[in-house]
Amino acid sequence: MTSWLRTHSDLPWYALFLCLSVEAAVIEASSSGDGTLCRSSSITSCTECLRRGPQCAWCFQEAFLEGTGASQRCDLPLSLLRKGCSLEAMEHPEVKVEVNATLSGTQVSPSDIQVTLRPGSEASFIVAVSQLQRYPVDLYYLVDVSASMKENLDQLKTVGVALSHRMREHSSDLHLGFGSFVDKPVSPYINVHPSKINNPCSDYEVRCRPAHGYHHILSVTHNITEFSRVIERQLISGNMDTPEGGLDAMLQAAVCQRELGWRTGSKRLLLLMTDQPSHLALDSRLAGIVRPNDGLCHLENNVYTESTTMDHPSLNQLSDKLLENHIYSIFAVEKQQYQWYKALVSLLPGSYLGRLGHFQAPNLIELVVDAYKRLLSEVGLEVLVEEGAGSRYWLSVSPLCPEGSTANAHSCSGVLPNQTVYFNITIGMRSCPDENEGTDVKVTVRPVGYNESTVVRVQAHCRCRCGLPGRCRNPGQSQCRADSTPTNGEAPRKPVQAYSRDSEQNPGERRTPCRAEGAELECGGRGVCECGSCVCEQSKLGAVYGAHCEMDDFSCPYKDSLLCGGRGMCVSAECVCDLGWTGESCGCPVTPETCQTSDGAVCSGRGRCQCGRKCVDCHLAHGLLHGEAGHCNQTCAPLGTCGVSVFTSVPVTAVTLGSTPPQGRA
Incomplete structure (x- = not known):
């Protein structure tokens, strides 16, 4: 695939892919199946016709199949052409993909795509994700400072400088930050005795910090000396129960981008260090806290202010916020908690779990470096559909992995620096939105951990410009129906009228007689005369139409299971062949x-x-x-x-x- 792109360097890669995938989808949608889906007596308007499927088209030509019901205007485009409908008078919205070539990211391209779909149609496009070699890195330490972590906290004092030297092999620009957490400072999670609130360790004659949900201490900085100085000043704290409030702190660290100083163009790593499991959503009910987490930043003077009034986040909410803010999460836990966090990490895309026997500095440095390499070698996508529109659309993602990497469900693993992963994304439309809903939907294609994404704007084409003309209307009356008002701001297209001998007369005086010249019966005996025009009967064998109900789609000879061989129209039980064909069933070419x-x-x-x-x-x-x-x-x-x-x-x-x-x- 990559070599194919190189051989077509005269066009952007995404333009070539789109030409192939969209053209194939449109051809398949417009030609697949027969016309029975489109031909139904229950269809009374253009809008209903388009909703039958992407292969259906509606003819709003004024004189088309005069005398038949509205349902006869809905058919396959080729069938409508054969029956005399001009292309200009045909409503057959195009399924298409348009790329804004002026917007393209460094790592993810293209950045902006617009897709137009019809009910039952689908379109494909390609998103490329490039794995650069040396990213700037922001690493934020989020550390459990409960009493059991005292020895582990001491080990951090020597990590900063050593880690910065080691990461020079992988990044030219490392920034470090620091924050701490314990648990929600309310009963039953902490001891609320007055002597314990300010110093949880008073029984041991040791000075401790008050328990806190999350405290942001140092924004990410390139000053490694300052990072080491902050670590040396940290004191432990204490609480009552075993689980800690790590997930509460993680969400705040993810969404408070400005406060933590996350850089726009960096790889963001959030390292959680703890020796205990974490509280989950609904655990706060033990403390009488029932208000759901709102997923917003609530830092005041660098302290999480809603810890005592808002529940812990759900795993789904935490996952969304990590993805939304382009953050990889690394869990450094002791081996006795490994299985608990293993189940947790499986639900958080872009996460890495490291098991440590002891929180010693060399082990921690190896864990961070290994996690960084592993996370960057895994390139995966998350595709997010605008809320409320997911039931109307379906999506599929197929990765096209570079040589040497392994394809998974929605990702490639083992991707090397400077390699590119292509994702073939197909989006299909099941149904149209309700009348009170908008027709445009935003789909975000977001590579996990990347600070770039592709925005796909999907437009549903469900309404028509023009419908069936009304009977006995005044001359010049518009034939656009109320339900066919354009949704894209276009003026209604002027209907194209079929040519007839009457077309050269004054339109105000034109009237089609109900009795053909020389005929004994009005409308050929197959219809009734209303308002000076024939309204043809509806036969169980097929459609009857024409100015005098002289045409139908069932009484002429068939060839190869097609009426008039598919090369003509049936008029008065005889085939009137298309140009270039002759014979009883239009099976003989005129040119011998x-x-x-x-x-x-x-x-x-x-x-x-x-x-x-x-x-x-x-x-x-x-x-x-x-x-x-x-x-x-x-x-x-x-x-x-x-x-x-x-x-x-x-x-x-x-x-x-x-x-x-x-x-x-x-």
Whole structure:
């Protein structure tokens, strides 16, 4: 796939992919299946027709199939053309994908795509994600400072400088930040005795920090010395129960971008260090806290202010916020908690779990470096559909992984720096929105952990410009119906009228008579006359139409299971063939190419071409039959084999007009 793109460097890669995928989807949507889905007596408007499927089209031509019901205007585009509907008068919205080539990111491209869909249609496009070699890195330490983490906190004091040196192999620009958490400072999570609130460790004659939900201490900075100084000043705290409030703190660290100083163009790593499991959503009910987490930043003086009034976030909410803010999460936990966090990490895209026997500085540095390499080598997508529109659309994602990497469901693993992963994304439309809903939906294609994304704006084309003309309308009255008002701001397209002998008359005086010239019955006996026009009957065998109900789609000869061979129209039980065809069932080409000799003569000038395929009634130059009629060879050669007969050579000069033909022998 990559080599194919290189050979077509004259066009943007996404333009080439779109040309192939969209064209294939449109062709399939417009030609698949037969027209039975479109032809239904229950269809009364253009809007209903378009909602039958992407292959259906509506003809709003004024004189089209005059006298039939509205349902006859809905059919396959090719069928409507054969019945006389012009392309200009056909409502058949195009399924298309348009790329804004002026917007393109460094890592993710294209950045902006617009897709137009119809009910039952689908369209595909490609999103490319490039894995650069040396990203700037923001690493934020989020540390559990409960009493059991005292020794582990001491190990952090030597991590900053050593980690910065080690990460130079992978990043040219490392920034570090720091924050701490314990638990919600309410009962039953902490001891609320007055002597314990300010110093949870008073029983041990040790000075501790008050318990807190989350405290942001140092914004990400390139000053590694300042990071080490902050770590040295940290004190432990204490609480009552085993689980901690780590997920509460993670969400705040993710959404408070300005307060934490997350950089726009960096890879963002959030490292959670703890030796205990975490509280989950609804756990706060034990403390009488029932208000759901709103997913917003609530830092005041760098302290989380809603810890005592708002529940812990759900895993789905936390996952969305990590993705939305382009953050990879790393969990550094002791081995006794490994299984608990293993189940948790499986629900958080872009997460890495490291198991440590002890929180020693070398082990922690190796964990961070290994997590960074592993996370960047895994390139995956999250596709988010605007809330409330998911039921109307479906999506599929297929990764096209570079050589040496492994394809997973929605991702590629083992991707090396400077390699590109292509994702083939198909979006299909199940149904139209309700009348009170908008027609545009935003879909965000977001690579996990990347600060760039692709915005796909999907427009549903469910309404028409023009519908069926009304009966007995005044001259010049618009034939656009109320339900066919354009939704894209266009003016209604002027209807195209079919040509007839009446079209040159004054439109105000034109009226189609209900009785054809020489006919005994009005409307051919297959309809009734209303307002000076025939309203044709609806037969169970098929449609009856025409100015005098003289046309139908069932009473003429069939060829290859198609009425008039699919090359004509049925008028008064006879096929009126398309240009270039003739015969009872329009099965004979008018141009007799198979009967022509090399000099262009038809049957060598000595016979008649039957149905454009074989020569019959062959004769010599002076009118003598050359063999039995219908048994001569293809081009009526003057001598030689003709059918199964062999003739004796007779000089042309010896033959006289009216003489008996020479007798041949078997």
